[in-house]
Amino acid sequence: MKKNGGMNKALRIALTLMCMIIAVMIMPFGSQAAKKKTNNRAKYAMVFDAQYYHDNNPDVDASYGSDYNKLLNHYINNGVSEGRNASAVFNARAYKDNNPDLASAYGNNWASYHEHFAVFGINENRVALPVGGSNSNAVKQVNRANVSAGSLIGSYSTEYDAKVARATNIAVAASRINGVVVRSGENFSFSQTILPRSTANGYVKAPIFINKKHGYGIGGGVCQVSSTLYAAMLSAGLPATERHAHSLPVTYIPEGMDATIAGNSLDLKFTNIFDYPIILGASADNGTLTVTISRY
Numbered sequence: 097m098k099k100n101g102g103m104n105k106a107l108r109i110a111l112t113l114m115c116m117i118i119a120v121m122i123m124p125f126g127s128q129a130a131k132k133k134t135n136n137r138a139k140y141a142m143v144f145d146a147q148y149y150h151d152n153n154p155d156v157d158a159s160y161g162s163d164y165n166k167l168l169n170h171y172i173n174n175g176v177s178e179g180r181n182a183s184a185v186f187n188a189r190a191y192k193d194n195n196p197d198l199a200s201a202y203g204n205n206w207a208s209y210h211e212h213f214a215v216f217g218i219n220e221n222r223v224a225l226p227v228g229g230s231n232s233n234a235v236k237q238v239n240r241a242n243v244s245a246g247s248l249i250g251s252y253s254t255e256y257d258a259k260v261a262r263a264t265n266i267a268v269a270a271s272r273i274n275g276v277v278v279r280s281g282e283n284f285s286f287s288q289t290i291l292p293r294s295t296a297n298g299y300v301k302a303p304i305f306i307n308k309k310h311g312y313g314i315g316g317g318v319c320q321v322s323s324t325l326y327a328a329m330l331s332a333g334l335p336a337t338e339r340h341a342h343s344l345p346v347t348y349i350p351e352g353m354d355a356t357i358a359g360n361s362l363d364l365k366f367t368n369i370f371d372y373p374i375i376l377g378a379s380a381d382n383g384t385l386t387v388t389i390s391r392y
Contacts, residue, residue, distance in 0.1 A: 136207040140172050142214035145183035153180060153335050154367060176206050178341070179330055179352040186213055186224045189352060194223040249374070250332025250389040254324045254348045258383040262302035262317025265293075266385055269321040270378035277375045277392050278368045283337070286322045286364040287357045293318060305344050305356075319356045320348050320385060321378065322364045326355035328387040329366060334374075338365040 146164045149171060150157050156175075160166035171182060181187045191209050192199045195217075202208040213224055256266055272290040291297045293315025302316030319342065326339060327349060340363075342356045355364040368374055370391075377388035 137168070137172065139207040139211040139214075140176075140182070141168060143182045143186045143210045144168055144171055148181070148183050149175070152333070152369075154337050154369075155335070155339075158337075177352045178339070179350075180335075181225075182210065185218075186210070189350070191217070191222070191224045245391055247391045248388055249391060250328045250330075250334065251386065252324050252327035252331055253384055253386040254320060254327075256317070256320060256348060256380075256383055256385060260302070261300050262320075263380070263383075264298075264300050265302055265315050265317035266320055267380040268298045269318040270380040270385060270387075273321070273325065273376050273387070274378040275375065277373055278366075279373045280368050280371050283367050284365060286325060286355075287360070288363075290318060290321070305342060307343070310344075319346075319354070321380075321387070322357050323349045323354040324385050324387045325376070325378075326364055327353045328389050332374075332389045334366055334369065334389065336364060336366050338363050340364075 144167075146162070146167045149167050150162055153175075156167065156170050160170060171180065174180075175182070176188050179187070179189050188206050188209050191213055192202070198209060198212060202212070213222070216222075217224060256263060269290045273286070276284070276289060278284045293299045293313075295314060299315040299318070301312050301314050304311055304313040304316040306313065323346070326336060329336060330353065336355070339355045340357075341352070342354050345351065346354050357363055373392040375390050375392040377386075377390065379386050
């Protein structure tokens with residue numbers, strides 16, 4: 097009994113020492129990880145404008161108000177990947193797309209893009225906001241100050257296969273939002289505007305995502321229209337009040353610029369923040385879907 101007790105005691109001592117050694121080994125790594133996270137946060141903060149983020153993202157304002165730390169956290173954890181601007185002069189995705197040398201150096205290290213812009217890019221006059229053609233990975237932004245009636249303030253185009261079933265749904269959904277006028281301060285719902293996805297409303301069965309799996313359902317393809325509209329909204333500086341990413345990657349639009357809808361549960365919505373009415377334009381022709389936003 098004494099011998100076994102001694103062995104048990106020795107085993108306990110050995111286990112205790114082993115735990116202490118492991119703790120000592122892990123501690124520096126944990127400390128380094130925390131330090132790295134803090135450093136990355138500081139890099140984001142070099143560019144982040146909380147007042148701008150608050151004013152231009154009503155959905156975020158509704159949840160976090162004007163709390164700086166909460167707004168910055170949302171931007172770091174969600175806003176960057178969703179393609180939201182950090183300030184009036186900086187969009188991380190656009191900065192990456194428009195500066196191939198930086199994309200080669202930093203990859204998807206978003207914190208580094210913020211740091212580079214604050215330290216070097218702003219003085220080098222590097223492009224840090226979306227520019228380019230309608231089929232570019234970036235979107236085109238225009239000066240919306242004093243725009244005249246009929247002026248285009250945002251647009252985006254995506255491609256699709258005109259020979260498959262989902263092309264019918266794209267055309268139907270596009271026709272439903274084409275010509276819709278949204279008054280200043282008025283709310284817009286994509287799902288309500290294109291009507292329920294049913295055969296009675298002109299929709300057909302096509303591929304869709306169901307619980308993170310590929311399947312078939314009535315209306316498959318309408319999310320390309322909502323996603324293209326969302327990209328046009330980004331182009332126009334028109335924030336979404338509701339927007340959801342797909343459960344699986346899509347191929348027709350860059351990551352972070354998609355907007356899925358589902359029944360009455362998921363929708364793409366916005367409020368017209370401009371002091372003038374806007375009109376939506378949408379056309380689906382020969383495999384090219386274009387959505388525009390203009391002053392009405």
